[in-house]
Amino acid sequence: QPVMQAQPPHQTAFYEGLIRVLDSTGRVIPAREFMPIAETSELGREIDCITLETGLRALARNPSVRLSINMSARSIGYKRWMRTLDRHLKKDAAIGERLMLEISEASAMTIPELVIDFMDGLQDRSIGFALDDFGGGMTSFRYLKDFFFDAVKIDGRYVRCIHADPDNQIVTKALVAVAKQFDMLIIAPSVENMQDAEYLVSIGVDCLQGYLFGAPTVRPPWIPRAGARAAG
Numbered sequence: 001q002p003v004m005q006a007q008p009p010h011q012t013a014f015y016e017g018l019i020r021v022l023d024s025t026g027r028v029i030p031a032r033e034f035m036p037i038a039e040t041s042e043l044g045r046e047i048d049c050i051t052l053e054t055g056l057r058a059l060a061r062n063p064s065v066r067l068s069i070n071m072s073a074r075s076i077g078y079k080r081w082m083r084t085l086d087r088h089l090k091k092d093a094a095i096g097e098r099l100m101l102e103i104s105e106a107s108a109m110t111i112p113e114l115v116i117d118f119m120d121g122l123q124d125r126s127i128g129f130a131l132d133d134f135g136g137g138m139t140s141f142r143y144l145k146d147f148f149f150d151a152v153k154i155d156g157r158y159v160r161c162i163h164a165d166p167d168n169q170i171v172t173k174a175l176v177a178v179a180k181q182f183d184m185l186i187i188a189p190s191v192e193n194m195q196d197a198e199y200l201v202s203i204g205v206d207c208l209q210g211y212l213f214g215a216p217t218v219r220p221p222w223i224p225r226a227g228a229r230a231a232g
Contacts (some may be wrong), residue, residue, distance in 0.1 A: 001015065001016050001018060001209060001214060001215065001216040001217075002015055002209070002213055002214045002221075003015065003016060003068070003187060003207050003208070003209040004207060004208050004209065004213045005206070005207060006197075006200070006201045006205050006206055006207055006208050007201070007206075013066070013207050014065075014066035014067060014068055014098075014100065015065065015066070015067050015068070015220065016067070016068045016070075016102070016209065017051065017054065017055045017058070017067050017068065017069050017070075018070075018216050019047060019050065019051045019054075019070075020216075020218075021034050021047070039072055039074070039107065040074070044072055044074065044075075045072075045074065045075050045078045045080070045081065048070075048071050048072055048075040048078070048081055049075075049078070049080050049081050049084055051069055051070060051071070052069055052071065052081060052084050052085060053084050055067050055069040055099070056084070056085070056088040056095060056099070057088075058220075059088075059095045059098050059099060060088065060091070060092060060095060062222045063098075064222070065098065065222055066098045066099075066100070067098065067099060067100070068099075068100035068101070068102050068128075068130060069099065069100070069101055069102065070101075070102045070103075070104075070132065071101050071102065071103060072103070072104075072107050073103055073107040073108050073110060073111050073114065073115050073118075074107070074110070074111070076111075076114055076115065076118045077114070089125055093125070093126075096122075096125040096126040096127045097126040099127050099128065100127070100128035100129065100130050100150070100151065101127060101128070101129055101130070102129075102130045102131075102132045102153065103115065103129065103130070103131065103132060104131075104132040104133045104136075104137075105131055105132065105133045105134055105135070105136055105137040105155075106133065106136065106137040108131065108143075108147070109137055109143070112143045112146075112147075115147065116143070116146050116147060116148070119147065119148035119149075120148060123148065128150045128151065129147075129148055129149045129150055129151070130149060130150065130151040130152065130153055130185075130187070131144075131147070131149045131151070131152045131153065131184075132153045133153065133155045133156075134152040134153055134154050134155060134175055134179070135154060135155045135158060135171060135172075135175045136155035136157070141178075144178070144182065145182070149182075149184060150184060150185060151184055151185035151186070151187055152175070152179045152184050152185070152186055152187065153187040153188075153189055153209075154172060154175055154176075154186070154187070154188050154189070154205075156189045156190030158171050158172045158175070159172070159188050159189060159190045159191060159196065159200070159210075160190050160192065160196070161193075161196065162196050162199055162200065163193075163195040163196050163198070163199040164195075169199070169203075172188075172200075172203065173203055176203055176204050176205065180204065185206050185207065186204065186205050186206045186207070187205070187206065187207040187208075187209060188200045188205045188207070188208050188209065188210075189209045189210055190209075190210050191208045191209060191210030191211075191212050191213070192210050192211050192212050193212060194212065196212075197212060
């Protein structure tokens with residue numbers, strides 16, 4: 001799914017790589033139904049490994065693409081996940097410059113010291129880090145000061161219909177102010193209408209993501225369609 005620049009020239013800043021899990025009938029299982037279970041299980045670590053492998057392959061094949069990949073803090077000590085990251089970075093160290101790892105606020109706060117050590121150990125590999133669902137779990141500012149996050153993604157519950165919700169406006173303005181104090185890129189997901197987009201831009205959000213700009217797709221725009229390739 002594209003993440004767009006809030007200011008001109010309004011280009012795609014990067015893409016978020018999302019994973020979809022299917023049931024035995026081929027139906028997509030909503031993330032809200034499987035992620036709470038997967039987060040604390042071996043299945044969650046396997047999902048993180050598959051997501052990372054797929055994302056790194058996409059970066060290797062497409063040098064112009066920048067991609068964010070979700071991960072759980074619990075995967076930091078998972079050997080297969082770390083081997084996957086190390087293997088791809090050894091093949092092409094420049095991939096790290098186009099990779100952002102997203103860790104949810106709730107996940108990061110379960111083991112903050114381990115997350116800080118993990119991020120510190122990757123500083124020389126040029127990987128970006130984003131704090132997902134910012135404001136959803138009320139991160140301790142003591143830890144926020146010690147983390148190495150380059151970006152924050154505001155919790156979508158505050159973004160939806162924000163132009164008509166004074167309470168969410170107050171909360172989001174506060175989150176934006178905190179992020180700016182720490183010099184972080186500010187991303188607003190779940191943007192579904194122009195009124196919300198315009199309000200978010202007015203309070204200083206840097207990037208916008210949501211159905212207003214593009215739905216998640218299994219065929220990303222950098223993969224040419226058969227007809228387009230033949231026509232070219």
